[in-house]
Amino acid sequence: MRxxxxxxxxxxxxxxxxxxxxxxHAVEAPGEASLVAAAAAVGGVWxxxxxxxxxxxxxxxxVTGMARAADAVGRGGLAGRALLAxxxxxxxxxxxxxxxxxxxxxxxxxxxxxxxxxxxAATGDAGNIPQTPPLSEWLGAFIPANPFKAAADGAMxxxxxxxxxxxxxxxxxxxxxxxxxxxxxDGVQAAMMVIVRWVLVLAPGGVFLLAxxxxxxxxxxxxxxxxxxxxxxxxxxxxxGALGVIAALAGGRTPPRDLAGAMVPVGAMAISTQxxxxxxxxxLAACTRLxxxxxxxxxxxxxxxxxxxxxxxxxxxxxxxxxxxxYGVPLAxxxxxxxxxxxxxxxxxxxxxxxxxxFFTTLVPIFMSLGLPMELLPLLLAVETFPDxxxxxxxxxxxxxxxxxxxxxxxxxxx
Numbered sequence: 001m002r003x004x005x006x007x008x009x010x011x012x013x014x015x016x017x018x019x020x021x022x023x024x025h026a027v028e029a030p031g032e033a034s035l036v037a038a039a040a041a042v043g044g045v046w047x048x049x050x051x052x053x054x055x056x057x058x059x060x061x062x063v064t065g066m067a068r069a070a071d072a073v074g075r076g077g078l079a080g081r082a083l084l085a086x087x088x089x090x091x092x093x094x095x096x097x098x099x100x101x102x103x104x105x106x107x108x109x110x111x112x113x114x115x116x117x118x119x120x121a122a123t124g125d126a127g128n129i130p131q132t133p134p135l136s137e138w139l140g141a142f143i144p145a146n147p148f149k150a151a152a153d154g155a156m157x158x159x160x161x162x163x164x165x166x167x168x169x170x171x172x173x174x175x176x177x178x179x180x181x182x183x184x185x186d187g188v189q190a191a192m193m194v195i196v197r198w199v200l201v202l203a204p205g206g207v208f209l210l211a212x213x214x215x216x217x218x219x220x221x222x223x224x225x226x227x228x229x230x231x232x233x234x235x236x237x238x239x240x241g242a243l244g245v246i247a248a249l250a251g252g253r254t255p256p257r258d259l260a261g262a263m264v265p266v267g268a269m270a271i272s273t274q275x276x277x278x279x280x281x282x283x284l285a286a287c288t289r290l291x292x293x294x295x296x297x298x299x300x301x302x303x304x305x306x307x308x309x310x311x312x313x314x315x316x317x318x319x320x321x322x323x324x325x326x327y328g329v330p331l332a333x334x335x336x337x338x339x340x341x342x343x344x345x346x347x348x349x350x351x352x353x354x355x356x357x358x359f360f361t362t363l364v365p366i367f368m369s370l371g372l373p374m375e376l377l378p379l380l381l382a383v384e385t386f387p388d389x390x391x392x393x394x395x396x397x398x399x400x401x402x403x404x405x406x407x408x409x410x411x412x413x414x415x
Contacts, residue, residue, distance in 0.1 A: 006200065007385050013204035014211045014382030018222060021215020036216045039209040046206030047378060049199045053192045054364045055151050058346060059163045060189035061361070064182050065348060066167025081409060082300045085402050086308040089247065090344040093240040094313035098336050101236060101321040110228050114221035115326045156368035157338045160345060196360070207378045214379060226383050233318045234390040240314035241394025244401030252404030254290060259404075262286040266400065270392040274385075276305050279396050286400055292407040300403045310398030311391040312347035312362060313340070320366045323376060335370055342369045359384055 024032050069083055144150035144158040151159055170181050214222050248254045269282045280301060287297035317339055324331055331339075346365050359381050367374050 006203070009204040010207050010382050011385060013206075013208040014379060017208040017211025018215040018220070020208075021212040021217070022219045024212075024216045025219045032216060036213050040213040043206050043209035043213065043378070044375075046199070046202055047210070047375070050196065050360055051364065051374070053195050053199075054361060055154070055156075055159065057189055057192035057196070057361055058156075058365050059151070059159065060185040060192065062160060062163035062345065063167040063170060063185045064189065066164050067171040067178065067182050069348070070168055070171035078296065078299060078406060078410065079303065082303055082402065082406055083307070085247075085405065086304070087344070087348065089243055089310055089398065089402070090308070090313050090348060091340065093243055093310050094317050094340040094343045096239060096243075097236050097314040097317045098321070098340050100239065101232065101318045102325070104232060104235065105322070105325045108228075108232075110322075110326055111221070111225050114218060114225040154368050156365045157342060160342050160365065160369070164345065203378070203381070207382050210375075210378050211382070222379075226379070229319075229322055229380065230383055230386045232322055233315050233387040236318035237311040237315045237387060237390035237394045239394075240311045241390070241397040244310055244394065244398030247398070247401035248404040252401070252406075252408045254404045258290055262289045263397065263400065266396050267393055270396045271389055274388050274392045276309065276392060276395045276399065279392075280305055283396060283400055283403075287403055290400075290404060292403060293410065296407045296410050297403050300406045301399055304399040304402060307348060308398065308402070309347060309391070309395045311394035312358075313343035314394075315387060315391055316347065316362050316366055317343040319363055319380060320370055320372055323367070323372050324370065326376075327373065329370075329372060331370060339366050339370050342366050 021036075024035070144155065144162050147159065147162045149155075150162070170178055172178075173181070245259070248259050249256060263286060266279055266282050266286050269279045270276070273279065283301055284297055287301065288294070320339060320343075321331075323329075343362070343366050346362050360377065363377060364374060367377075
């Protein structure tokens with residue numbers, strides 16, 4: 001019999017932790033407060049062990065990603081244009097999410113009592129709402145005078161700006177120096193990934209402890225709130241996927257009936273595997289059915305699978321905005337704009353990383369740039385398997401949509 005997957009074990013840790021905590025909450029067991037405090041402390045150590053890798057990992061990913069992307073754009077051609085389309089759609093998906101998520105939460109807010117209890121479970125004080133810095137101070141620090149201080153302070157938005165500038169500068173060096181620096185930073189991110197995998201081995205236990213503290217303070221009220229969260233994030237992922245459909249219909253001039261017929265097997269594979277890479281053969285067959293030349297699909301689709309997940313900035317920014325909604329954190333428009341930029345750039349750099357790792361490497365920078373608390377992230381990771389269906393469906397729609405659009409570029413160039 002096959003051993004349970006890591007995702008299954010994390011989900012089981014969540015269920016077991018919430019159940020054990022809810023039982024403690026219901027029976028008011030002796031020593032409950034001490035037990036919950038100990039669980040929160042140990043779970044917090046596990047979360048800190050994961051946090052310590054984020055800044056070097058994200059910085060290294062952005063530097064190497066920017067250097068390689070600048071090289072691809074500089075060469076021009078179909079690959080460069082596809083990369084620009086990827087970047088534009090990522091920004092558009094994040095921008096739409098920034099407007100739609102608050103509107104959706106205003107029309108359908110999170111359950112108030114459960115949200116307050118969850119805040120108390122995460123912070124120890126229901127009234128302890130994080131405060132964002134003054135806008136003038138935040139904007140003044142956007143370009144870091146001292147990048148090392150920015151890293152130490154967790155000023156992620158300014159650190160992302162520095163990483164992009166540094167990566168662009170690396171791409172302008174002579175080949176020997178450029179390759180050396182890219183190799184060094186590639187080694188840094190690989191080493192950080194090893195540490196992350198070590199920490200994630202303990203994820204079921206860490207999630208169990210953190211879920212126990214939540215269950216002890218909220219009972220089963222957190223279950224309904226997590227369900228509400230899953231629906232909100234899933235809707236934003238499907239919205240992002242719709243942009244891929246629009247790219248095929250409007251950009252590629254693909255007949256709707258043909259696109260629907262070609263995407264049915266792709267969607268079925270996406271739901272069953274939750275992996276864009278596993279869907280690549282089916283997506284190639286769908287492109288052939290749509291009449292897309294093999295020289296186009298053979299280049300753009302593998303690039304898309306390797307570099308482009310259109311639901312990543314949409315889904316991740318929706319997570320951040322949902323947590324801001326739970327805590328009542330006011331976000332200035334400039335801060336949300338920075339969150340949009342960070343979400344798009346980090347998703348482009350971190351594609352190809354395992355999904356359980358990507359959840360933290362793409363979310364923590366957004367949370368840091370917006371000044372949001374991260375205590376709820378392990379619990380949200382545990383239910384990520386549910387919005388992941390929508391993430392994969394949206395991603396494959398984006399891959400096929402941009403490929404159909406690229407086929408039209410090729411036809412226009414040949415005309």
